[in-house]
Amino acid sequence: MSLIKQLWLAILVLLLLALGGSLFIGTLNSKQYIEQELRIKNADNANALALSLSQLDKDPVTVELLVAAQFDTGHYRRIELVSPEGAILERRVSDVAATEAPDWFVDLVEFDIPVGTAVVQDGWKQFATITLETHHGYAYNVLWRSVVDLLMWFAVAALISAALAWWIVRTIQRPLQNVVAQARDIGQRRFTTTELPHTRELREVVLAMNQLSNVVRLMLAEETRKLDKLRRRLQQDEVTGVAKRDALMHRLDAMLTSDGQRSAGHLAMVRVANLAALNERLGYADTNQLLSDLASYLTDLAENYDEGFVGRLNGTDFGMILPGSGDPDILIEDIKSQLYGQPGIDRSGIELPVSLVAYAQGDTRGDLLSVLDGALAKAEARGGKAIEVATTDAKHQPYRTHDEWRQALTQALATDGVYLAHYPVLDDEDRLLHHECPARLKLKESWQSAGVFLPWATRVGMSRDIDLAVVDSALRTIAQDNRPLGINLSSESIRDTGFVAALRQRLQAQPQQASQLWIEVPESVAVRHMVAFRTLSQELRQFGCKLGIEHVGPEFAKLNSLHDLGLAYIKIDASLIQNINREDQTHPFLRGIATLSHSIGVLVIAEGVTNREERDTLFDLGFDGVTGPGVRLPDA
Numbered sequence: 001m002s003l004i005k006q007l008w009l010a011i012l013v014l015l016l017l018a019l020g021g022s023l024f025i026g027t028l029n030s031k032q033y034i035e036q037e038l039r040i041k042n043a044d045n046a047n048a049l050a051l052s053l054s055q056l057d058k059d060p061v062t063v064e065l066l067v068a069a070q071f072d073t074g075h076y077r078r079i080e081l082v083s084p085e086g087a088i089l090e091r092r093v094s095d096v097a098a099t100e101a102p103d104w105f106v107d108l109v110e111f112d113i114p115v116g117t118a119v120v121q122d123g124w125k126q127f128a129t130i131t132l133e134t135h136h137g138y139a140y141n142v143l144w145r146s147v148v149d150l151l152m153w154f155a156v157a158a159l160i161s162a163a164l165a166w167w168i169v170r171t172i173q174r175p176l177q178n179v180v181a182q183a184r185d186i187g188q189r190r191f192t193t194t195e196l197p198h199t200r201e202l203r204e205v206v207l208a209m210n211q212l213s214n215v216v217r218l219m220l221a222e223e224t225r226k227l228d229k230l231r232r233r234l235q236q237d238e239v240t241g242v243a244k245r246d247a248l249m250h251r252l253d254a255m256l257t258s259d260g261q262r263s264a265g266h267l268a269m270v271r272v273a274n275l276a277a278l279n280e281r282l283g284y285a286d287t288n289q290l291l292s293d294l295a296s297y298l299t300d301l302a303e304n305y306d307e308g309f310v311g312r313l314n315g316t317d318f319g320m321i322l323p324g325s326g327d328p329d330i331l332i333e334d335i336k337s338q339l340y341g342q343p344g345i346d347r348s349g350i351e352l353p354v355s356l357v358a359y360a361q362g363d364t365r366g367d368l369l370s371v372l373d374g375a376l377a378k379a380e381a382r383g384g385k386a387i388e389v390a391t392t393d394a395k396h397q398p399y400r401t402h403d404e405w406r407q408a409l410t411q412a413l414a415t416d417g418v419y420l421a422h423y424p425v426l427d428d429e430d431r432l433l434h435h436e437c438p439a440r441l442k443l444k445e446s447w448q449s450a451g452v453f454l455p456w457a458t459r460v461g462m463s464r465d466i467d468l469a470v471v472d473s474a475l476r477t478i479a480q481d482n483r484p485l486g487i488n489l490s491s492e493s494i495r496d497t498g499f500v501a502a503l504r505q506r507l508q509a510q511p512q513q514a515s516q517l518w519i520e521v522p523e524s525v526a527v528r529h530m531v532a533f534r535t536l537s538q539e540l541r542q543f544g545c546k547l548g549i550e551h552v553g554p555e556f557a558k559l560n561s562l563h564d565l566g567l568a569y570i571k572i573d574a575s576l577i578q579n580i581n582r583e584d585q586t587h588p589f590l591r592g593i594a595t596l597s598h599s600i601g602v603l604v605i606a607e608g609v610t611n612r613e614e615r616d617t618l619f620d621l622g623f624d625g626v627t628g629p630g631v632r633l634p635d636a
Contacts, residue, residue: 007169007172008165008169011161011162011169015158015161015162019154019157019158022150022154023151023154026146026150027109027143027147027150030146030147031109031143034111034139034142034143035111035112035113038111038113038134039113041116041134042113042115042116042132043116044116045070045076045116045132045134046115046116046117046130046131046132047116047118049066049067049070049079049118049130049132050118050119050120051118052066053066053067053081053120053128053130054122054127058122060089060090063081063089063090064090067079067081067092068092071092071094075134076092076094076132076133076134076135077093077094077133077134077135078091078092078093078115078132078133079091079092079130079131080093080130080131080132081120081128081130081131082128082130082131083127083128084128084129089128094135099136099137099138099140099141100141100145101140101141101143101144105144105147109140109143111136111139113134113136115131116131116133117129117130117132118130118132175197175198175199175202175206178194178197179194179202179206179209181194182194182206182209182213183209185564185566186209186212192213193209193210193214193564194206194209194210196210216600217560220560220596220599220600221560223592224556224557224559224560224596225557227556227557227589227592227593227596228557230589231553231556231589234586234589237295237311237312239288239291239292239312240291240292240294240295240312241295241296242298242299242310242311242312242318243309243310243311243312243554244311244312245311245312245313245314247311247575248309248311248312248313248321249365250574250575250576250578251309251311251554251573251575252267252319252321252368253574253575253578254551254573254574254578254607254608255321255359256359256361256363256364256365257361257574258451259438259449259450259451260438260450260451260454260488260522261306261323261324261454261455261458261490261491261522262307262323262551263323263360263361263450263451263454263455264323264324264359264360264361264452265305265321265322265323265324265325265358265359265455266325266328266331266356266357266359267320267321267322267356267358267359267368267372268319268320268322268331268354268355268356269313269318269320269354269355269372269373269375270294270298270317270318270319270320270339270352270353270354271316271317271318271352271353271354271376271380272291272294272316272317272350272351272352273316273352273353273380273383274349274350274351275287275315275316278290278348278349278350281349282348290344290348290350293342293344294318294345294350294352295310295318297338297339297342297345298310298318298320298339300338301320301334301335301338301339302320304334304338305322305323305324305325306323306324306491306522306524307321307522307523307524307551308321308524309321317376323455324455324458328356328358328389331356332356332387332389335354335387336385340352340385351380351384351385352385353380353382353384353386353388354376354379354385354386354388355372355373355375355376355378355387355389355390356375356387356388356389356390357371357375357389357390357391357392358392359392360397360451360452361449361451361452363392367392368392371390371391371392372390374390375390376388398443398444398448398452399456402456402459402460405456405457405459405460406460408443409456409457409460409466412441412442412443413441413465415442416441417473418439418440418441418469418470418472418473419439419440419441419442419473420437420438420440420470420473420477420485420487421437421438421439421440421449422435422436422485423435423436423437423627423628424436424627424631424632425486425605425625425626425627425631426625426627426631426633427624427625428619430633432483432633433484433603433624433625434483434484434485434486434516434518434546435483435484435485435486436486437470437477437485437486437487439454439466439469439470439473441453450488453466454466454490457490458490458492461492463491463492464492464493464498466490467490467493467499468499468503468506470487470488471506471517472506474487474517475510475513475514475517478513478516478517479510479513482516483516484516484517484546485516485518486518486519486548487517487519487520488519488520488521488522488550489519489520489521490525491522491524491529494521494525494533495529495532500535500536500539503539504539507540507543507545508543511544514543514544514545515544515545517545517546518545518546518548518568518569519545519546519548520547520548520549520550520571521533521536521549522550522551523550523551523553523554523555523559523573526549526562527555530561530562533562533565534562534565537566537567546568547565547566547567547568548568548569548570548603548605549562549569549570549571550570550571550607551571551607552570552572552573552593553572553575554573556593567600567602568602568603569602569604569605569625570593570597570602570605571605571606571607571627572590572593572604572605572607573607573608574607574608574628575608576589576590577606577607577608577609577614578610579614580614581611581613581614581616581617587621590618590623591621594622594623603624603625604622604623604625605623605624605625605626605627606618606623606625606626606627606628607628608627608628608629609627609629609630610628610629610630611630612630614630
């Protein structure tokens with residue numbers, strides 16, 4: 001039995017004892033008082049009547065009239081006049097049960113009242129003995145009304161006591177529930193903190209658990225800081241703080257092979273054309289500071305795009321990956337305002353030609369960089385801060401304008417709906433953790449991958465519609481196959497309160513299927529839209545969904561603030577996994593991520609695994625699962 005139920009039971013027993021005891025004692029005292037009063041009344045009235053009869057003539061008519069008058073006015077049950085020889089001279093008896101009290105009550109409290117007796121004299125002789133008994137019905141009425149009034153008061157008192165007890169129990173229960181929830185969170189390695197209750201005993205418990213959570217949070221922050229420091233040493237340029245060339249190239253490869261929203265956007269190359277002259281004019285230290293400031297401006301520009309990434313290609317060139325950027329004219333204006341508009345850039349006299357090229361799923365890194373280099377040479381030839389937009393022979397897009405895409409997406413959702421591809425996520429024993437299920441839409445009579453239509457869905461404002469269709473399809477598939485499925489949600493959807501409400505309704509309607517749903521969002525979305533991500537986490541937790549973060553890597557250090565959300569898993573970006581079996585520089589970093597994640601109960605899964613050697617290396621580093629083109633379910 002729970003503590004709250006025991007408390008309620010104790011309160012109920014106390015109320016029953018108090019009210020029942022008061023009722024019993026009150027009724028008993030009232031009965032004794034009434035019996036005493038009626039005993040005195042019987043005796044006094046018998047003596048008074050005997051005295052009156054003794055002073056009158058003893059003719060039968062006079063005696064009868066006096067007895068009758070007394071009987072009619074005194075609420076008597078019986079008045080009897082008996083001669084010394086035992087003969088009844090006069091008798092009056094009332095057979096009317098003058099009581100409103102129920103029979104069971106009369107039987108329960110039955111009065112024990114002696115009759116009143118007195119001697120009637122006729123001179124010096126005894127004339128008769130008078131016996132007088134008051135009617136008990138009126139006494140029963142008084143006692144019954146007293147009990148009823150007392151019960152009514154007890155009912156009111158019980159209601160007031162119950163309300164007061166409810167308030168007291170609720171006051172105790174709320175912090176107790178918080179303590180239980182916090183203990184459960186800690187048991188699940190979600191180190192949350194809660195407000196200190198006013199109850200001293202609970203306050204001490206909560207204070208101790210809060211201290212534990214704070215210690216763990218500080219430990220996680222410190223370990224995360226160390227890992228991020230290691231990542232910076234391995235992947236970041238020492239002068240500018242942005243990614244080195246290899247890290248940028250791996251990131252670009254991962255995006256070009258991605259099956260999601262980041263698989264389309266723009267690449268930009270920025271060149272410090274007069275670096276040698278700046279070195280000579282400003283000196284080595286000031287030039288390095290200028291390059292660092294330039295890298296900071298480029299990073300700020302990239303952060304306007306989910307999963308934007310900046311790296312240094314060589315001494316003079318910087319590269320930017322800007323996923324989701326569709327209109328080059330808007331991008332050019334962003335570069336002019338956020339880069340060329342900086343006061344430090346204007347005063348330094350730095351020359352910054354820029355080249356841009358759109359990329360899409362299926363493009364190759366070599367072709368894109370070749371086109372960018374050619375466009376950058378043209379921009380440099382124009383001098384100053386010229387921007388050159390290049391074009392590629394990328395594969396033809398099904399549609400060109402926003403209106404065409406909106407109409408095509410709407411029609412595809414209405415006719416064929418969403419088809420979910422299945423890519424297994426396996427553990428070290430080749431057991432299925434879940435299937436990754438990127439969406440497919442039928443456009444121009446062929447099923448197109450998510451990398452083709454998701455960027456355009458974002459531009460035309462249809463991300464929510466597609467994500468809801470994906471959720472519906474996933475729940476139907478789980479109901480049919482009874483296998484866990486993983487789906488992706490876009491940045492626009494998780495920030496849409498209407499989408500979150502619609503998602504909650506669908507999960508409420510199918511709770512069994514919801515418990516097998518794995519939902520993930522990109523790392524950049526979780527970091528940059530943390531409030532919306534927390535709201536989503538709170539909504540999903542009650543349905544047993546597993547929430548995860550994909551493409552983890554560049555901003556891993558910022559995820560330590562999410563330790564209390566109860567994340568189920570993270571997926572490490574493919575750019576960190578490439579050739580992991582041959583390049584061991586990142587092994588300490590990846591092993592540290594696995595160890596730190598396991599300490600808070602989070603699974604670590606690798607993306608983009610291409611062969612068995614990479615798989616084995618990752619499991620040796622402590623990973624829990626792998627997925628990618630080289631991962632297949634074992635033959636049955």
